[in-house]
Amino acid sequence: MKTVMKKTLLIAATSLAAITGVGLGVAYAAGGSSDYEMKHVHWHFNGPFGTYDRAAMQRGYQVYREVCSSCHQLKFLSFRHLGDKGGPYYDEAYPNPNDNPYVKAFAADWTIQDIDLDTGDAIERPGIPADRFPAIYDNAAAAAASNNGKAPPDLSVMAKARTGGADWLYNILISYDKDDVFYNKAYGGQMAMAAPLSDGMVEYADGTEATVDQMAKDVTEFLAWSADPKMEVRKQTGTATMIYLLILAILAYISYKRVWRNVEH
Ligand code: HEC
Missing domain, CATH: 1.20.5 (Single alpha-helices involved in coiled-coils or other helix-helix interfaces)
Structure with a gap:
């Protein structure tokens, strides 16, 4: 019995050390330029009991729609996902997001290229909840040609795709040089994306002041959700x-x- 107890304690102690060691020992690795210090945000969604901040996600969707969506697609997302349980516009009254009036209105706000089933003609129609977020450019070459030679990457899973995750995204958005709109300190050099945000660029429906920092946090919250709904x-x-x-x-x-x-x- 004694040796069993000892072994159990040893295993418990080692696992504890491993867990806390991981928690404390991971140095912050992301970041291109050595003199830029990554700003670390205490995101609500991190940690074992993390949840998304719904109001922030809704503001974030507004920023995505009004600013980022002219260049970046969300190809893994359909409009209906906005109204899924856990999504920014989930409403208990509409367990089926296809019936959610917000989702319907957001979908209808986009134009979808489609085919007329009777005539076979190419048509444009307003979006419905089941549609995916549409492509912005016809192909990668066109996307690059319109953006200083680099295609804007898809943002659906960007918050998971880079080292640093949400912090990386946030830091990219806030770390442009004041005098050079293409120089990004977190990136560590020139980007093909000019600083996309400026103070007061959107007018938030909930009255929150739209500073660059606020918009960067909100759109990051929204994109963290889209990467891991x-x-x-x-x-x-x-x-x-x-x-x-x-x-x-x-x-x-x-x-x-x-x-x-x-x-x-
Ligand atoms: C005018 C077009 C345009 C707009 C608007 C725009 N972007 Fe970009 N974005 C680009 C291009 C082009 C790149 C590629 C830049 C590069 O690699 O040099 C890019 C790159 C990025 C990256 C870097 C990805 C990486 O490689 O790590 C992030 C993050 C990003 N954009 C987020 C956003 C967000 C969020 C918004 C809205 C607030 C936004 N962008 C608005 C064109 C745009």
Whole structure:
């Protein structure tokens, strides 16, 4: 029994060290230019109980729609996802996002290239919730040609695609040089994207002041969600599983004590 206890304790101690070690030991690695210090945001969605800030996501969608969407696509997203559970415009009254009036209005705000099923002609029509966010350029060459030689990358999973994740995205947006709109300090040089944000560029529906910093945080919140829309559900399931396992362990321990109560061991 004693050696078993010792081993168990050792394993517990090692796992604890490993977990905390990972937590403390990861140096912040992203960032191109050595004299730029990445600004680290305390995102609500990080950590084991993280959730997205719904108001920030809604403002972020507004920034994406009014600013970024003229160049960057969200090809993995359909409009209906905006109204999914956990999404920025989820509403309990509309469990089916296809019926959600916000989602319908946002979809209708986009123009979709389609084919007329009766005549076979190419047509344009307003979007419906089931449509995906449409492509902005006909092809990669056209995208590059319109943007100083570089195609604007898709943003659906950008918050996951780069080292530093959400912080990288946020820092790109706030670290342009004041005198050179193409020089980005976080990137560590010239970009093909000129500084996309300037103070007061959007008028937030909820009255929040639209500073560059605020818009950068909000659009990052929205893009963090688009890169991992199932995060909240996953974390809730994880927590429930941990609680279940803990109760199971306690019950197992109690029954172990009972069964061996009168036995010398
Ligand atoms: C006028 C077109 C245009 C607009 C508007 C625009 N971008 Fe860009 N963006 C680009 C181009 C082009 C690149 C590629 C730059 C490069 O690699 O040099 C880029 C690159 C980026 C990158 C860097 C990706 C990487 O490689 O790490 C991010 C992040 C980004 N854009 C986010 C945004 C966000 C968020 C918005 C809205 C606030 C926005 N962009 C608005 C054209 C645009």
